[in-house]
Amino acid sequence: MMTPERRVDRRIQRTRQVLQQAFMDVVQDKGFAATSIQDITERANLNRGTFYLHFADKYTLTDAVIREQFHQQLAGRLPATPRWDRQSLQLLIQVVLECLEGKYRHQQRPSLLLAEVAPLLERAMREELTNLLLTGLKQASRAESHGIAPLERIASVVSWAIFGAAMQWSRETMTISSEQMTHTILLVIMDGLAHLIPEVVPT
Numbered sequence: 478m479m480t481p482e483r484r485v486d487r488r489i490q491r492t493r494q495v496l497q498q499a500f501m502d503v504v505q506d507k508g509f510a511a512t513s514i515q516d517i518t519e520r521a522n523l524n525r526g527t528f529y530l531h532f533a534d535k536y537t538l539t540d541a542v543i544r545e546q547f548h549q550q551l552a553g554r555l556p557a558t559p560r561w562d563r564q565s566l567q568l569l570i571q572v573v574l575e576c577l578e579g580k581y582r583h584q585q586r587p588s589l590l591l592a593e594v595a596p597l598l599e600r601a602m603r604e605e606l607t608n609l610l611l612t613g614l615k616q617a618s619r620a621e622s623h624g625i626a627p628l629e630r631i632a633s634v635v636s637w638a639i640f641g642a643a644m645q646w647s648r649e650t651m652t653i654s655s656e657q658m659t660h661t662i663l664l665v666i667m668d669g670l671a672h673l674i675p676e677v678v679p680t
Contacts, residue, residue, distance in 0.1 A: 493531050495521045497542050500535070509539070509593040539594055543601040550576050551609075561613035563667055570639055570662050573606065574655045577647035585648050599644070607636040635666055 499521035503512045514535060518528050532538040554568050580598070581587055587595065611632035639662055646658050653661075 489531070492523070492527065493541070495523065496528060496531060496538065497545065500538050500542060504590065508590055509535075536597065539597050540601050543594075543598050544605055547576060547602055547605050555609075558616070559609050559613040561610075561617040563663065565613065566666065567659060567663050569606075569609065570643070570659045571655065573602070573639055573643045574646065574658060576602070577643050578655065581644075581647040583647065583650055583652060585650060587648075599640070603636055603640045606640055607632050610635050638662065638666060 496517060500512070500517050503516045503520050507516065512535060514525060514528055517535070517538070518525050521528075532541065550572050551569075554572055556565060559565065580591055586592075591598075611628060614628045614632055642658070642662050646652055646655075652658070
């Protein structure tokens with residue numbers, strides 16, 4: 478028998494999903510800048526009070542939508558528990574490349590809609606990526622025992638390396654395949670420049 482708490486949790490989840498879907502529908506019709514809270518609640522058939530119970534404004538709603546979409550793309554591709562190993566990193570890089578490719582489509586000038594939400598998109602995705610990497614690092618006892626740098630700093634640096642390279646690749650009009658890009662990013666992260674180009678690394 479379902480507990481009252483479980484029923485409330487599902488009801489909250491359902492309301493958030495309705496608001497997120499309504500938001501995406503309205504934004505497709507009107508664009509992000511022109512979309513108002515009133516537009517969203519009317520499309521969702523909910524009142525403004527209900528909206529503000531779940532989101533502070535349309536920017537926090539946008540953030541939630543971006544993170545949810547990113548998690549959906551990760552689902553089924555990554556292990557349930559993030560790990561710090563070559564296979565998991567390869568899959569994670571591939572998902573990031575596919576996600577950004579689907580949005581930027583190798584165009585230097587993104588669509589108006591994407592340009593409007595690009596700062597929110599990039600921040601949310603990179604934060605989620607950093608959190609995933611940090612979780613994997615914390616579970617890798619060997620990484621924790623080195624003490625070269627705090628794990629939070631390592632996760633941040635690696636997330637910037639993945640996300641920055643993926644962003645540039647996704648906006649290049651003439652570029653290598655996603656498989657080649659994944660391989661390059663993975664080599665740099667796992668093996669470093671000393672392995673790839675020994676002569677440029679000081680001894």
